[in-house]
Amino acid sequence: MFILKRIVSVGGGMVPQCTSLPVRNFSACHCLSSPKRRSPYSVEDSERYSSLVKSVISSRVSAQTPESLQAEDEHIYGRIVKAQTSSTRPEMKEPRTLHPFLHSEKTVETEEPESGPPARIVLERGQDRSSVPSVTRILQQTLSPEQIFYLERWKRKMIAELGEDGFKEYSQNLFRQGHHFHSAVEDILTSGEKWKNDHPLETKEYPPEIQGYMESISHILEDVSAVRATETTVQHNTLNYLGIVDCVARYRGVLCVIDWKTSERPKPFLSNTYDNPIQVAAYAGALNSDGNYKYQVENGLIVVAYKDGSPAHAHQLKSELMLEYWKTWLLRLEVFTEQR
DNA sequence: GGATCCTTCTTCTTCTTC
Incomplete structure (x- = not known):
């Protein structure tokens, strides 16, 4: 299934050209108006492909989800240990207590303070900051499951490409x-x-x-x-x-x-x-x-x-x-x- | 001297065509 999806995904740019998949949006495709260049796909059973094509063209965003990507990645890179894929979005909720962002005892200064270094x-350091x-x-420590998933996925890909040591060096360079x-x-x-x-x-x-x-x-x-x-x-x-x-x-x-x-x-x-x-x-x-x-x-x-x-x-x-x-x-x- | 802290970064599908 993941192989089929990946082919469909890659072929997304091809579909509007001339695959002649049986979808009405493609009626303008030149292949249909030219019997000589008829693709073998045009005589295929339309029912067989309809749901597939629908999934490809039904939305501008990918049909791929963290779940489907995870399935693919597990096949390619091996099993992911920590990935979680539920989609709770704290951004959509309101905090229990709306602590003030601004404080009335301070004024928003429009004039600059006395000149001097910033x-x-x-x-x-050295104090007990653990609290x-x-x-x-x-x-x-409060990244969403999606963020954790994509970050780990990225890391796995980078390690697959650079090796453990190469990735470590790459990360250190970025930080430096x-x-x-x-x-x-x-x-x-x-x-x-x-x-x-x-x-x-x-x-x-x-x-x-x-x-x-x-x-x-x-x-x-x-x-x-x-x-x-x-x-x-x-x-x-x-x-x-x-x-x-x-x-x-x-x-x-x-x-x-x-x-x-x-x-x-x-x-x-x-x-x-x-x-x-x-x-x-x-x-x-x-x-x-x-x-x-x-x-x-x-x-x-x-x-x-x-x-x-x-x-x-x-x-x-x-x-x-x-x-x-x-x-x-x-x-x-x-x-x-x-x-x- | 070593350990720890705050940062420094990293993510969102993927391809072609014009």
Whole structure:
């Protein structure tokens, strides 16, 4: 069955041309109007293929599901141990308690605070932080079954291609590049906006590994100003979680929590960024309740940089959208708390 | 010195044709 499905899937692009499968949508196919070029399929029993063809053309999205893909993958790669395929979507529900995203005791500042270097509250290590989980940990431990399935599937394919060691090296490279990119961006943002006057960012020299990423975000940095914080720790005062915010600054005049990302694949739409918007909302919500910060931030920005230097995608999260992702975050937090 | 923490990433079907 999976072989048949894969053939049908691959043949999807062929069907409208000239297979002459007995479906009325294909009446315009030139094969039907040309008896000489009649395909042998055109004399086949239409009943035999009707359900098959219907399944192919009935929707624009794939007939394949995690279940069918899993069956295929088990045949190709062996049995998956941890895959789960039920489809509960916490995003569709409302959190039990709608904790506030904004805090009335703080005002949304329109004026910049006294000039000075951006804030950077370093996460103190060595303390017992086990009782305060991080945003990343909570998101990782509350992935949906679908996310777990596709991530594991991807990993299996990569290991099949690169081997265990090759995959490990590949992952380490991705992380290293991400770290270096973040450091370089932080250096720029804490240099007092000299970058805007000195020399054009595109021509500045960086280590080859991150040169493309820096070129990629140069047009975004032009619109960043009034940097208030970089790589700073935020902790929610009642919800018991913490995280490290990449940057708080104005983007095109709007105060945002900014998250810098590197990506091998293009991510032109917000939906391509998976849980990133939830992460940004979680950081903003923590910052808004954290007494170390006298202001609050309603908006977010996810910047996806590319190694080949092509222009980064900037996904703005306006306050209404941030509130939606804040609700999703609260749901994930509830799931996490129940698991503990 | 070693272990741990927070991050850094990774996912969504897949093919051809114009």
